Amino acid sequence: MFNRRKMLLWAAASAVLPGLCGSVPAQAEDAVKIGLILPMTGGQASTGKQIDNAIKLYMQQKGDTVAGKKIEIILKDDAAVPDNTKRLAQELIVNDKVNFIAGFGVTPAALAAAPLATQAKIPEVVMAAGTSIITERSPYIVRTSFTLAQSSTIIGDWAVKNGIKKVATLTSDYAPGNDALTFFKQHFTAGGGEIVEEVKVPLANPDFAPFLQRMKDAKPDAMFVFVPAGQGGNFMKQYAERGLDKSGIKVIGPGDVMDDDLLNNMGDAALGAVTAHLYSAAHPSQMNKDFVAAYKKAFGNRPGFMAVSGYDGIHLIYEALKKTGGDTNGDKLIEAMKGMKWESPRGPISIDPETRDIVQNIYIRKVEKVDGELYNVEFATFEAVKDSGKTKK
Numbered sequence: 512m513f514n515r516r517k518m519l520l521w522a523a524a525s526a527v528l529p530g531l532c533g534s535v536p537a538q539a540e541d542a543v544k545i546g547l548i549l550p551m552t553g554g555q556a557s558t559g560k561q562i563d564n565a566i567k568l569y570m571q572q573k574g575d576t577v578a579g580k581k582i583e584i585i586l587k588d589d590a591a592v593p594d595n596t597k598r599l600a601q602e603l604i605v606n607d608k609v610n611f612i613a614g615f616g617v618t619p620a621a622l623a624a625a626p627l628a629t630q631a632k633i634p635e636v637v638m639a640a641g642t643s644i645i646t647e648r649s650p651y652i653v654r655t656s657f658t659l660a661q662s663s664t665i666i667g668d669w670a671v672k673n674g675i676k677k678v679a680t681l682t683s684d685y686a687p688g689n690d691a692l693t694f695f696k697q698h699f700t701a702g703g704g705e706i707v708e709e710v711k712v713p714l715a716n717p718d719f720a721p722f723l724q725r726m727k728d729a730k731p732d733a734m735f736v737f738v739p740a741g742q743g744g745n746f747m748k749q750y751a752e753r754g755l756d757k758s759g760i761k762v763i764g765p766g767d768v769m770d771d772d773l774l775n776n777m778g779d780a781a782l783g784a785v786t787a788h789l790y791s792a793a794h795p796s797q798m799n800k801d802f803v804a805a806y807k808k809a810f811g812n813r814p815g816f817m818a819v820s821g822y823d824g825i826h827l828i829y830e831a832l833k834k835t836g837g838d839t840n841g842d843k844l845i846e847a848m849k850g851m852k853w854e855s856p857r858g859p860i861s862i863d864p865e866t867r868d869i870v871q872n873i874y875i876r877k878v879e880k881v882d883g884e885l886y887n888v889e890f891a892t893f894e895a896v897k898d899s900g901k902t903k904k
């Protein structure tokens with residue numbers, strides 16, 4: 512009688528507090544939670560969409576269980592407003608008890624979350640933002656996107672070597688735009704190039720028209736442009752409307768302005784634009800052909816560089832969990848990520864063990880028509896480029 516009563520009590524307790532009684536449902540205990548903070552609305556929404564799509568695609572292809580643990584994505588929309596990012600990261604860490612925070616469509620968002628990653632001792636996987644300083648803001652930050660220094664130094668050198676003597680610059684007026692401008696100028700002027708006009712445009716809803724008139728009046732050989740992902744289509748529309756294509760002022764820059772996501776709708780004004788970047792949908796590897804085909808099939812459009820940065824970001828998380836055997840200790844995960852190398856749709860990449868930043872090929876590309884569609888066709892490769900834009904210590 513006594514034994515039976517004890518048994519019943521034990522059974523009742525198990526039903527209420529399964530975590531204490533050893534009969535834990537596999538999913539609840541074994542889930543790894545990733546708080547994915549992206550701009551799904553507002554001016555940077557195309558970045559959020561690309562990254563969210565790519566993560567969905569990766570998880571469809573590879574499954575949603577790693578090292579015996581179920582991967583759970585909790586997506587939050589910060590509209591690229593850093594106050595939102597901070598609040599959402601806090602909620603994800605405190606209430607949802609996430610094991611990673613990831614995403615971050617713009618630099619101010621990645622920076623806003625940095626102290627929280629440090630405090631919580633969990634990895635912050637930056638899948639979009641591109642200012643060099645970001646990885647210095649927390650030992651828990653790892654980046655799978657890019658830095659503006661990686662591409663802007665290379666296009667600066669290319670411009671002087673290819674007969675471009677005078678350049679007018681147009682850059683988005685916030686941290687990555689300032690990085691792009693600084694590193695381009697350093698390399699272009701060191702080689703003897705001259706900056707004849709310099710304009711900075713607001714990040715939010717920019718009207719490029721008045722700035723474009725100043726570009727035209729300065730009569731440069733080319734204009735160096737940095738606008739963040741999502742704005743290139745509008746920029747090129749106004750560039751054509753102002754007749755800059757007809758006046759022979761070529762667009763050069765990091766490849767953000769020629770994002771594959773938008774390129775095909777830019778029209779012939781984009782033909783001949785030369786940019787340096789990490790990814791082209793026309794990258795000729797088999798892995799990229801398969802990636803582009805699968806992405807198009809799933810979402811109906813071409814992946815851009817943000818999609819690839821998201822695809823690699825979730826891959827990094829999966830591989831780090833495999834290496835720790837499913838252990839979600841933040842320090843162990845960061846150690847596992849350092850030095851990791853893999854083949855991405857963009858080409859070979861790795862995580863610099865010193866800086867936790869991405870090391871990748873940078874390709875110089877020219878917009879050409881291939882089978883009736885516009886593509887960034889790669890014609891030169893700089894291998895294993897590290898970020899050169901960090902603070903000198």
Ligand code: PHB
Binds near residue numbers: 641739767
């Ligand atoms: C950034 O805010 O760091 C950023 C966003 C979009 C880009 C590049 C940089 O295309």
